[in-house]
Amino acid sequence: MGSGKNRWKIFRRSSSPTSSSPNNETKQQPQKEFLCPISGTLMSDPVIVSSGQTFERLCVQVCKDLDSNPTLQDGSKPDFSTIIPNLALKSTILTWCSTHGIPNPSPPDYLTVEKIVRALIASSPSLEETSSKIGVSERELLERIPEKPQVIFSHAATELGHRVNHFSSGSSSEESVIANIPQTPVHLFTTRPSCYSSSASSSSSSSLEIVNDETLTSAQNPNSNSEEGEIWVKLKSLDLFMQEEGVIELRKITRNREETRVSLCTPRILSAVRSLILSRYVKVQSNAVAAVVNLSLEKSNKVKIVRSGMVPPLIDALKGGFPETQDHASGALFSLALEDDNKTAIGVLGALPPLLHALRSESERTRHDSALALYHLTLVHSNRVKLVKLNAVPSLLTLTKSNADMAGRSILMLCNLAACPEGKSAILDCKGVECLVTMLRNGVTTLSESTKENCVVALYSLSIGSLRFKGLAKEAGAAEVLRAVEAAGSERAREKAKRMLQMMRERGGEDGYGEEVDWEEVLNSDGLSRARYRLGVGGGKNVNGPNSTDF
Structure with a gap:
């Protein structure tokens, strides 16, 4: 029983x-641990932040974009300075979903998360709670926000005379060594983004603009605080029309009133503009990037803008923004690359591949400013090596031969690349000597004097310390072309042509190339033959690489 x-x-x-x-x-x-504390949804890509909590990755990104650490429901404030993927929790969530027949979670919508974060920001600290944490001047600024000073938009085209200093022999240890010729830098193009032009200033969405780095004190500019606060409120508004009005106003003010470029380049303005660069609305996006251009025109702002985290969104805008936004993004990167302290950082942050791709853009402005950005970035050795690894040399040589508009700018970049062993080898491998000699031979009447001179400079850089150059130059018929340059070129070009001809005559021979070396063997031999030749000529000296040696 x-x-x-x-x-x-x-x-x-x-x-x-x-x-x-x-x-x-x-x-x-x-489980509660599976839900993001911000969005409240099942996490698809959980990450651990510095303060120990786990969030959905997109939620952390939105908080960073908005430059805010909102107070959570438990009263804590997370630290988003470092994030680490929480692979264990992600695997647990996927297993749980599989066990219960629930579809795997997908990332939340960016705009939805942005609304949630903005709501948290609005409900987190009151003005009274934060008043003890802000300075007197900031508190006065908040009180003066409702006041709207009159803004006068008058036309003014800004010429940046001081930028000429970037190309003097003392401006940069790298800039002064182009093509191993310290005293004679190559000819340069304009130092101002082409999208920043007076003819484009009539349209609120057709011109570039830039700002600076240190904020003026109220004693220096009594109206700067209230003006900056008013614009910031518009930029941070949840109302799309207010955001649009804010970026357009910032763009116009920083274009027409040069003195405001410094006073409006504050951390919170830069943070607000940075988030609007990612906007899906063309007017907001393009005017936000144009405002960055205007702010960057001031030398003192350039480092500050890069350190504010502005480069990654500018890169995204160049890769996938609206056409006008791409114009402005290339101009902003060019302007920021003029500062020596920014060159390495911009390269590390990933700007080189999209700038290289932009050289073939349909927009002349984008092509022009991207080329000049790459020129200034390749004044740094690390960026030269990166470009060589990106297989940039064949692309630049193709542009030199097929695109008359880009030929001069491509040769400028080749001059920089030829100054490093990796770039020299790549140019020699891609028949760069033949290309440059052909340019000089066929461009007697079509090429500008500066472009012809830069062709000679590039050839001279390739000739220094390279065993292969003489053979490649002979194949291309360089001696005849160089003699013509020596007779009728510019003073600088004649000097370089004369040096190359002397070097090619060093071993005798009436044709200017010498007769003691079988250059066909050098060009076609394996590494063993090249090593034997190097030892024969160099007397056992150390060499830089398989394709070059020291004379």
Whole structure:
């Protein structure tokens, strides 16, 4: 009897739908640890932040874009300075979903998360709670926000005369060593983004603009605080029309009133503009990037803008923004690359591949400013090596031969690349000597004097320390072309042509190339033959690489 009852009870427990239903419902509810504290949804890509909490990656990104650490429901404020993927929790969540027949979670929508974060920001600290943490001047600024000073938009085209200093021999240890010729830097193009032109200033969305780095004190500019606060409120507004009005106003003010470029280049303005660069609305996006251009025109702002985290969104805008936005993004990167302290950082942050791709853009402005940005970035050795690894040399040589508009700018970059061993080898491998000699031979009447001179400079850089140059130059018929340059070129070009001709005559021979070396063997031999030749000529000296040696 007892054992039968027990069996019956067990049978009833296992078969009763009413007893199992509550347990199933409980099991189907995800654990609290699986939900993002900000969005409240099941996390698809959980990451651990510095303060120890785990969030959905997109939520952390939105908080960073808005430059805010909102107070959570438990009263804590997370630290988003470092994030680490939480692979263990991600695997646990996926296993839980599979076990319960629930689809794997997908990333939340950016705009939805942005609304949630903005709501948290608005509800977090009151003005009274934060008043003790802000300075007197900031508190006065908040009180003066409703005041709207009159803004006069008058036309003014800004010429940046001081930028000429970037190309003097003392401006940069790298800039002064182009093509191993310290005293004679190559000819340069304009130092101002082409999208920043007076003819484009009539349209609120057709011109570039830039700002600076240190904020003016109220004693220096009594109206700067209230003006900056008014613009900031518009930029941070949830109302799309207010955002649009804010970026257009910032763009116009920093174009027409040069003195405001410094006072409006504040951390919170830069943070607000940075988030609007990612906007899906063309007017907001393009005017936000144009405002960055205007702010960057001031030398003192350039480093500050890069350190504010502005480069990654500018890169995204160049890669996938609206056409006008791409114009402005290339101009902004060019302007920021003029500062020596920014060159390495911009290269590390990934600007080189999209700038290289932009050289083939349909927009002349984008092509022009991207080329000049790359020229200034390749004044740094690390960026030269990166470009060589990106297989940039064949692209630049193709542009030199096929695109008359880009030929001069491509040769400028080749001059820089030829100054490093990796770039020199790549140019020689891609028949760069033949290309440059052909340019000089066929461009007597079509090329500008500066472009012809830069062709000679590039050839001279390739000739220094390279065993292969003489053979490649002979194949291309360089001696005849160089003699013509020596007779009728510019003073600088004549000097370089003369040096190359002397070097090619060093081993005798009436044709100017010498007769003691079988250059066909050098060009076509394997590494063993090249090593033997190097030892024969160099006397056992150390060499830079398989294709070059020191004379």
